[in-house]
Amino acid sequence: MRTEVLKFSEESAQKAAEILKNGGIVAIPTETVYGLAANALDENAVRSIFAAKGRPQDNPLIVHISEIEMMKPLVSDVPELAKKLAERFWPGPLTMIFNKTSAVPDVTSGGLSTAAVRMPKNEAARAIIEKCGFPLAAPSANTSGKPSPTAAEHVFEDMNGKIPLIIDGGECAVGVESTVICFKDGKIHILRPGGITKEMLEEFGEVEVDKAVEAAPAPDEKVISPGMKYKHYSPKAEVFIVDAHGDKFADYCRKNGGGKTLFLSCGEREGFLDYGETSEIQARRLFSLLRLSDEKGAERVFVEMPSKEGVGLAVYNRLLRAAGFKIINVEQYE
Ligand code: AMP
Numbered sequence: 001m002r003t004e005v006l007k008f009s010e011e012s013a014q015k016a017a018e019i020l021k022n023g024g025i026v027a028i029p030t031e032t033v034y035g036l037a038a039n040a041l042d043e044n045a046v047r048s049i050f051a052a053k054g055r056p057q058d059n060p061l062i063v064h065i066s067e068i069e070m071m072k073p074l075v076s077d078v079p080e081l082a083k084k085l086a087e088r089f090w091p092g093p094l095t096m097i098f099n100k101t102s103a104v105p106d107v108t109s110g111g112l113s114t115a116a117v118r119m120p121k122n123e124a125a126r127a128i129i130e131k132c133g134f135p136l137a138a139p140s141a142n143t144s145g146k147p148s149p150t151a152a153e154h155v156f157e158d159m160n161g162k163i164p165l166i167i168d169g170g171e172c173a174v175g176v177e178s179t180v181i182c183f184k185d186g187k188i189h190i191l192r193p194g195g196i197t198k199e200m201l202e203e204f205g206e207v208e209v210d211k212a213v214e215a216a217p218a219p220d221e222k223v224i225s226p227g228m229k230y231k232h233y234s235p236k237a238e239v240f241i242v243d244a245h246g247d248k249f250a251d252y253c254r255k256n257g258g259g260k261t262l263f264l265s266c267g268e269r270e271g272f273l274d275y276g277e278t279s280e281i282q283a284r285r286l287f288s289l290l291r292l293s294d295e296k297g298a299e300r301v302f303v304e305m306p307s308k309e310g311v312g313l314a315v316y317n318r319l320l321r322a323a324g325f326k327i328i329n330v331e332q333y334e
């Protein structure tokens, strides 16, 4: 199959919608990362997403809507708190989990009785969902396990020959996937941190962060969000988080780097790749730098410990998984 890449326009959005209406899959930009979209209510279409990504069947997909009305037939028991959050953060990078109705096929929910719903803000994503008139399941448009795509070129690397069309909407504004939350005992429970931060959600009530966000689940542990248990976001190179900052990080890298090691620093530094001084910039750059490490044939990547505040928690969460939870404690080497 030839994969066409078209810049987002009225016509390309129309073309994408035609493919989607015929049960096909198309990669679309969103403000978080690029998504591999199909009709969320069409079992066969959803199956082709799992096939193209090589995604484990038990890892559920997020259902993307363009207006609140679209959600009504899909889920039940929506708490008042969720309605308030939708008013404040939709459209935007927040995904909420509710009990699903039979309208959402089990393949979409990975066999769970719940469904994850999000209303994206990106203009192209919204236009395409509107033209379809049905919700789109759209996991990140990468091969399962690889870093998520934040530009159309990344999608092309992974999906060339597997899908008919990529809509190019430029670089993703947020750069990491949406914040995923569920509601437990009246509290907001963060399953995956993202662009809508814990601090932002705290204005609306008590917020707890699932322990899987910062820790590796035990081999047989049951996790609420199945995506949390898989190795993720990984380039070919072995990634390490170095628990040090500034000059201390740089010294560690120079002494221990050797060979084909790349260094990602929080800010500019001679001989280092700059992944950004703020958490927002780090979120935007992280995945493309992990992809770049493959292009450069790196064997190892040392990453300066990011801040865990705000969007930083999402950056840290993705890095932990990319690194297979390997953190180097610099003090031990001194
Ligand atoms: P991705 O589509 O690649 O952004 O991944 C979607 C994330 O949302 C994964 O971590 C899933 O495990 C999580 N997710 C989707 N639906 C549900 C659900 N019904 N319950 C819990 N987690 C979910």
Ligand code: MG
Residues within 6 Å of the ligand: 139, 140, 148
């Ligand atoms: Mg993903």
